[in-house]
Amino acid sequence: MTPLIAALAGAALVGGLLLAIAGLRPVVRKEQSPRPFSRRRIARATQPRTGWSRWQWPTILIAGFAVWLVSGWPVAGLIAAVTVWGLPIVLSTSRTAARAIDRVEALEEWTRRLADVLVVGVGLEQAISATVRTCPAALAGEVSALAARLDARWPTETALRAFADDLDDATGDLIVATLILGARRRGPGLARVLTAVADSVSDEVAMRRKVEAERAKPRTTARAVTLITLGVLAFGALNGTYLAPYRTLLGQLVLAGITVGFVGALAWMRALTLSRPEPRFLRSRDIPTRRRDPSPRPQPTLGGAR
DSSP states (O other), X not given: OHHHHHHHHHHHHHHHHHHHHHHHSOOOOOOOOOOTTOHHHHHHHHOOOOTHHHHHHHHHHHHHHHHHHHHOOHHHHHHHHHHHHHHHHHHSOOXXXXXXXXXXXXXXXXXXXXXXXXXXXXXXXXXXXXXXXXXXXXXXXXXXXXXXXXXXXXXXXXXXXXXXXXXXXXXXXXXXXXXXXXXXXXXXXXXXXXXXXHHHHHHHHHHHHHHHXXXXXXXXXXXXXXXXXXXXXXXXXXXXXXXXXXXXXXXXXHHHHHHHHHHHHHHHHHHHHSOOOOOOOOOOOOOOSOOOOOSOOOOOOGGGOO
């Protein structure tokens, strides 16, 4: 009965660890709003799952059970499953922060182009539409959606707030807040203010790149430690005398505890190298269905004449 109890304990341990990992993953809930012009949102919803993401969990389960059946150790199957799941994450370079920095840099470039168009003397809505063709590729979908909303006679402020939701970034909120104030006041100094905001965003991009370069060092250390540990574990598996104490039920539990501690340390180290997004301060209001009045506004006359 001892092997059966060990097998059941190992299966319960594998299932519990997988459930714990799934429970630790953050769940982000976003408010649903009618944004029919968001190309990026439509592309994410219609893009099929291909590559490793499709075969990830079947490969993890097959590898875990195969190692368990060959070795007779349930904890060995657990280690194999965790290795197949986590090794690509540990070895891969973090592109999330790099993509976020690229988007902020694209925002800075688009803001400068918008300021250059406003200098000519056109209105804000016409200037936004004019920047669609010269917009950076990282923001092409969001800017096109904003121009489409304005062409559909959405209120300018509502369209800008929906644009901020598409960007979903604190720096984007700063730029959109500047545009909202410019849309309300309709003054001649909006181009100058946008240029100053772009300079501030440029400094933020440089700061973020320096921080990301420093955070890449502990990630390199984690990859080296993981590869060395797996190498030592593979070499030790060839020595039956070295692994003899782990064949008992108590040895399996000790090995499982060591595995959980090592995986937890790696997860903690990785969490320390990831930057949390800054909280946003601009939230969209309820989007009204009423469109802007296409008729021109009456212009005031001199001397109070009618």
